[in-house]
Amino acid sequence: MKQVILLHNPNAGEEDHFKADLTKAIEKEGYRCTYFSIKEDEQWKDQFYEADFAVVAGGDGTVRKVVKELVRRETVNTRITMALLPMGTANNLSKALSLDKETSFENHVKAWKYNKRRRFDIGTLTYDDRSDFFLEGIGYGIFPTLIQTMEKVDVSHLDTTEEHLQLALEKLHQIVLTAEAYHYTIYADKRKYEGRYLLLEVMNIPSIGPNLMLAPAAQIDDGYLDLVTITEKERDAFALHIKKIIDQKKTSFDFQTLRAKKIKIQSINKNIHIDDKYVSTSNGFLTIEIHEHLLDFLK
Template sequence: MKKADKLVRLIHNTGAGEGKYSKTEIVKIMNQHGYKCSYVSSDKKSLKDIKPETQFIAIAGGDGTIRKTIMSLLSKKLKFKRPIALLPFGTANNIATSLGIHEDVRRNISTWDNYNIRNFDVGQALGLDKAAYFIESLGFGLFPKLIETLENTDTTDIETPEEEFELALAELLKIIKSYPAVKCEITIDGNTIKKNCIMAEIMNISRLGPNLKLSEKADPGDGYFDVVIVGEEDRTLMEKYVENIASGNYLPFPIEPILGKEIDIKWKGEDLHIDDELKTDHKKYKLSISILHSLLEVIVNKDDLD
């Protein structure tokens, strides 16, 4: 098949990255590299009418757009499964960054003819009203509290991603200082840990929130979660880590994650997030979390692999 015959479904969040890349510009770059574009805005039914000859699905936007598309794929039982190409230009871009994918759209498209496929796991959580799925992380304590705080904060004066990160880190520091420790029981592949915690995160990728790299070696395709547990006794460590990040000192996260495939967690508190979605409908949780190994395939540039 000739390069010019290659068809790509482009799902575009026109508001991501403050509208840095327009539909016209992205489609033009794709055409210059020999790709036909089946374009749809991310606020439409992005997987409707995908033609059988579609080579892969390109997602232009941030983490939220990527998650929305993947959840749509899962809801259709992967009927339209194709390798996924990421064109990241959101605020944090935690998913693309964890995969080593560059933010330069033109550069990314130029590599689509010479790429590697990287497997990508999906997390499944049982114990809520219905099964929930995540591609970034699921967690309790500090980060869902941060999401709630930022949702209730007036951000009309925030003009740049840098200012957004500064605000998020400042609010996170306040939360770390005051968040009450919660009784937590977590069983990781049969080994149980009981302690009072301010945070428990089941990570599928290496980064969380305002681009904090909580698990240095997390691989979203290795078949394991990286479980990060921050106990009451670790509050000062967590505080100093965030202070360093806010000051531009990107030091390794001081708490070693625990690898695991099957996780049961009891959290006697109400703060839970699943990716960027906040859950506040329970006072305590009992979840069983498992990994759906290599459910997705993501296109990565051979030169950018970690």
């Protein structure tokens, strides 16, 4: 009988109900299940590698918290398989794995027995003599501003994930209209590029933020990163693209993208984001690389 460790990021008032229902569903499929609330209990870190695989029930931030522990212990060359139960707002990672949030958790659990796995690459970066990793993407310009903006917005009146995403898109539209463009020097593998951009994103998966598709061709297991740029001249067209998404109208945008394994970026703009985290660097210089197949996901 396989051992599962269930790592859950509970919303207020839902933990007991979820714990009972999901544990029952997992055990019904023949697994032994140990539950941890990732918000309140750090003991899961000690038992992480005793399980056959880890189940992460939450959003993209919860997945990142779990993977952070995995990356921290990578020096011992230990890898664990993960299964996701998408319960966050954007769920960009689950979308990249083709997991449907609307599917019941019982059906997600039943699918694990087929043991279909997806390899997943992880991006790493160094800046200011520090190192970090990313699952979704890192970048300059519009998205660091959006993260700062949303941290200040009162969302207590919003009831659904759709309302949260809609508000984020509306704020994003406002930012696009007024954002400052910066000059960037980019070394992508052995190629050099320069330009002024409103947005510069290094993507590991197709979408970011409020489910905004920036790199439709990005693959999670191909050993490449997709660098996406939007110039100052494209401001109005990109703003219109966002507005049509808000209004639920058909739209497309011709994103300028290049693929590389190693990317270096230099800019006077020192504000970046790493997945959903805002970071201010001291010199605006990043070195970014892709590391192949550091994770396995059940799907």
